[in-house]
Amino acid sequence: MLSGLTKFILGFFLAIAVLVGGGVAVALYFMNRTGIPPAKPVFSNDSPSVKAQAPKGTQPGEGKPSLTPETSTKSSPTSTPTESPKATPSPKPLPSGAYRGRVSWAEGLSLRSQPNQEAEKIGGVAFNQKIIILSKSEDKAWQKIRLEGSEQEGWVKAGNTEKVDEQQPEKPEQ
Incomplete structure (x- = not known):
């Protein structure tokens, strides 16, 4: 009879310890997640x-980009992308x-x-x-x-x- 009562008390305390330990672990997890600052928006x-x-067509107020020969997805194997010439400003003093x-x-x-x-x-x-x-x-x-x-x-x-x-x-x- 004494061993049955001892088993009951030990089981009760073990269940309480598991519940408290699990609750503390969950609380620590969520507190740590809220302590991480989010990435700075640009x-x-x-x-x-x-x-x-930003790619063409994604700016506010711009319509959808149209497929022209320059923006077509098809290209010949011998063609290479070329950069448009940039105007070189004359250096001011x-x-x-x-x-x-x-x-x-x-x-x-x-x-x-x-x-x-x-x-x-x-x-x-x-x-x-x-x-x-x-x-x-x-x-x-x-x-x-x-x-x-x-x-x-x-x-x-x-x-x-x-x-x-x-x-x-x-x-x-x-």
């Missing part, structure tokens, strides 16, 4: 390169103290209206994009740049750009 107005890389450069930060940079982290974002600069570095802030932590080929100017964090030697051939994009 919007087309954060970086000009995002909009430029740079302001005094300015030099040409490129963005060396792999994620690209935020273009800000003032040389501080809290300033309004006015655009973005993609990795390897050509820029003109106009000046540095007084504390040398920020650089005022102009996007090459446009008149847009703004501030980026210093150390994320590199000077481009115009005599050397350009580095290939990675």
